[in-house]
Amino acid sequence: MDFFDRTLYSNRLKPFIDKGIIKVLTGQRRVGKSCVLLQMMRNIQQNNPNANVIYINKESDEFRKIQTDVELSTYVAKKHVSGMKNYLFIDEIQDIRNFENSLRSLQATDKCDIFCTGSNAKMLSSELSTYLSGRYIEIRVHPLNFLEFMEFHKLENNNQTLKQFLTYGGMPHLSKLVLNDEIAFEYLRNVYSTILLKDVVSRENIRNVDFLETLVCYLADNVGSIFSANNIHKFLKNQRVEISVNLIVNYLKALANTYLINKVQRMDIKGLKKFEIGDKFYFEDLGLRNCQQHLEFSNDINKLMENAVYQHLKTFNYQVYVGKMGECEIDFVGIKNNTKVYIQVAYLIYNSKTQDREFGNLLKIDDNHPKYVVTMDNFILGNNYKGIKHIHLKDFLTMTEF
Numbered sequence: 001m002d003f004f005d006r007t008l009y010s011n012r013l014k015p016f017i018d019k020g021i022i023k024v025l026t027g028q029r030r031v032g033k034s035c036v037l038l039q040m041m042r043n044i045q046q047n048n049p050n051a052n053v054i055y056i057n058k059e060s061d062e063f064r065k066i067q068t069d070v071e072l073s074t075y076v077a078k079k080h081v082s083g084m085k086n087y088l089f090i091d092e093i094q095d096i097r098n099f100e101n102s103l104r105s106l107q108a109t110d111k112c113d114i115f116c117t118g119s120n121a122k123m124l125s126s127e128l129s130t131y132l133s134g135r136y137i138e139i140r141v142h143p144l145n146f147l148e149f150m151e152f153h154k155l156e157n158n159n160q161t162l163k164q165f166l167t168y169g170g171m172p173h174l175s176k177l178v179l180n181d182e183i184a185f186e187y188l189r190n191v192y193s194t195i196l197l198k199d200v201v202s203r204e205n206i207r208n209v210d211f212l213e214t215l216v217c218y219l220a221d222n223v224g225s226i227f228s229a230n231n232i233h234k235f236l237k238n239q240r241v242e243i244s245v246n247l248i249v250n251y252l253k254a255l256a257n258t259y260l261i262n263k264v265q266r267m268d269i270k271g272l273k274k275f276e277i278g279d280k281f282y283f284e285d286l287g288l289r290n291c292q293q294h295l296e297f298s299n300d301i302n303k304l305m306e307n308a309v310y311q312h313l314k315t316f317n318y319q320v321y322v323g324k325m326g327e328c329e330i331d332f333v334g335i336k337n338n339t340k341v342y343i344q345v346a347y348l349i350y351n352s353k354t355q356d357r358e359f360g361n362l363l364k365i366d367d368n369h370p371k372y373v374v375t376m377d378n379f380i381l382g383n384n385y386k387g388i389k390h391i392h393l394k395d396f397l398t399m400t401e402f
Contacts, residue, residue: 004035004148004151004152004172005039006032006035006036006039006141006148008145008148008315009025009036009139009141010036010039010040010043012139013025013036013040013115013139014043016137017040017044017113018085018113020107020110020113020135021135021136021137022103022107022114022115022116022128022132022135022136022137023040023114023115023116023136023137023139024093024116024117024118024124024128024136024137024138024139025037025115025116025117025118025139025140025141026117026118026119026121026124026138026139026140026141026259027117027119027140027141027142027259027284028119028143028195028258028259028260028284028285029119029191029194029195029198029199029258030171030172030173030191030194031141031142031143031170031171031172031259031284031285032141032143032144032172033091033117033119033141034057034059034091034117035172036117036141037089037091037115037116037117040089040115041053041055041087041089044087048085050084050085051084051085051086051087052079052080052081052084052085052086052087053087053089054076054079054080054086054087054088054089054112055089055091056072056075056088056089056090056091057091057092058090058091058092058093058095058096059091059092066096067096067097068096068097068098069096069097069098069099069100069101069102070102071096072090072096072099072102073102073105073106076088076102076106076111076112080111080112085113086111086112086113087112087113087114087115088106088112088113088114088115088116089115089116090114090115090116090117091116091117092117092118092119093116093117093118093124094118094119094120094123094124100128100130100132103116103132104132107132107135117141119199119258119259120199120203120257120258121256121257121258121259122204122253122257123203123257124138125138140314142170142284142311142314142315143169143170143171143172143284143285143287143311144170144171144172145170145311145312145315145397146162146165146308146312146394146397146398147397147398147400148170149161149164149165149170152172152174152175153174153175153179157394157395157398158394159376159394161394162393162394162397163297164179165286165308165397166286166297166301166304166305166308167181167286167287167290167295167297168184168185168188168286168287168290169188169285169286169287169288169289169290170285170286170287171187171188171191171285171287171288173187174187174188174287184287184291185287185290185291188287188288188290188291189291189292191288192288192291192292195258195260195288196212196213196216196260199257199258200212200254200255200257200258200260203258204254204257206251206254208243208247211241211243211247211251212251212254212255215232215248215251215252215255216255216260216261216292217292217293218232219255219261219281219283220283220289220290220292220293221293222281223281223282223283223289223303223304223306223307224280224282224302224303224306224307224331225280226278226279226280227278227279227280227281228277228278229245229248229249229252230245232248233245233248252281259284260283260284260288261281261282261283261284262281262282262283262284262310262314263279263280263281264279264280264281264282264310264320264321264322265279265321265322266278266279266280266321266322266323266324267321267322267323267324267333268324268325269323269324269325269330269333269342269365270325274321275324280322282306282307282310282311283307284311285311286304286307286308286311289307301347301376302345302346302347305345305347305374305376305393306331306345308393308397309331309332309343309345309374309393309396309397310332312396312397312399313332313334313341313343313402316336316400316401317336318334318335318336318341318402319334319335319336320332320333320334320335321333321335323342325361325364325365328361328364329361330342330343330344330361330362330365331343331344331345332345334402339369340367340369340370341369341370341371341372341402342362342365342369342370342371342372343371343372343373343374344358344359344361344362344372344373344374345373345374345375346358346373346374346375347375347376348375348376348377349373349375349377349390358373358375359373359385359386359388359390362388363386363387363388370389370402371387371388371389372388372389372390372391372396372402373385373388373389373390373391374391374392374393374396375390375391375392375393376392376393377390377392380392
């Protein structure tokens with residue numbers, strides 16, 4: 001099989017090969033976890049031609065009979081070869097009931113070096129943290145970032161490519177299709193339906209499917225806005241729709257568990273205190289956000305830009321918060337390895353008032369960590385404006401360290 005090597009993830013996996021640690025690739029459906037898994041299989045077979053590789057793909061009819069941990073253990077026992085190095089690869093492991101029992105046994109007896117993928121955060125995080133604490137590493141796989149998008153689609157770094165990325169997102173399979181609204185959005189709508197029906201409705205036992213779809217549309221229309229379940233409840237009540245606050249909260253958790261959306265908390269910049277209310281939500285993939293509604297690019301550009309910046313930071317393993325400092329808000333605070341980066345996102349610096357607002361909030365932060373204003377201005381004020389870097393979005397999205 002021919003596929004691009006997503007080195008960002010294979011490089012994160014390599015230090016844990018043959019270390020007695022279970023490697024778990026998590027992420028939304030169709031973001032490329034299976035391909036990363038196959039890359040690791042290929043790399044191991046190239047480095048050790050005598051390795052015995054056991055592969056289970058739960059989306060294939062061939063492995064339909066493996067439904068429980070007992071059946072998983074029985075299958076692995078049949079394929080295991082004594083005296084050789086055994087590697088076990090399981091794709092979509094959450095579809096095997098009580099899988100953690102089998103993994104714990106295999107890991108304890110050191111029979112296999114284990115790699116697996118999963119598409120449900122709730123199941124994986126609860127079961128793995130409970131039963132495999134300290135014995136597994138979780139690596140989140142995201143849709144293609146802008147650099148990968150250009151590589152997969154063989155495109156150059158220009159404004160047209162950036163617009164395509166903001167419109168169609170980073171689902172890898174799009175590289176095999178024509179990038180236009182009719183074809184790309186048809187594919188994305190099918191992916192969206194699969195996630196919603198198989199991973200959310202079925203797995204989480206959702207009953208009010210109509211409201212779930214309405215909630216996703218509301219989130220899509222309010223990307224980057226402060227979200228409150230109470231406010232949604234009041235809004236719906238005014239529309240004579242009676243939905244409880246608890247149900248709204250539970251549906252949000254269900255959507256987050258499938259990685260369709262991501263919750264971002266607000267944080268006091270000075271005290272690093274996290275606020276319990278006033279979260280924001282961003283989509284894991286912009287294409288899935290855009291395919292469900294009529295996209296008005298000019299009207300949505302600020303939302304798309306914010307979502308893209310957030311996703312870029314997450315792709316490179318930053319913990320991301322919305323910064324709060326008195327009455328001032330910083331769009332994003334990224335934290336990684338005891339370093340921080342502050343980012344403001346604006347479509348254009350129209351005038352001195354806009355300039356004062358976007359740069360002024362950052363200037364109030366009294367530390368030496370990097371600060372950026374990310375825009376789509378054709379004219380950039382300069383790499384350093386009073387210590388703050390002004391950068392075009394397409395250039396920011398090619399950065400891997402900040």
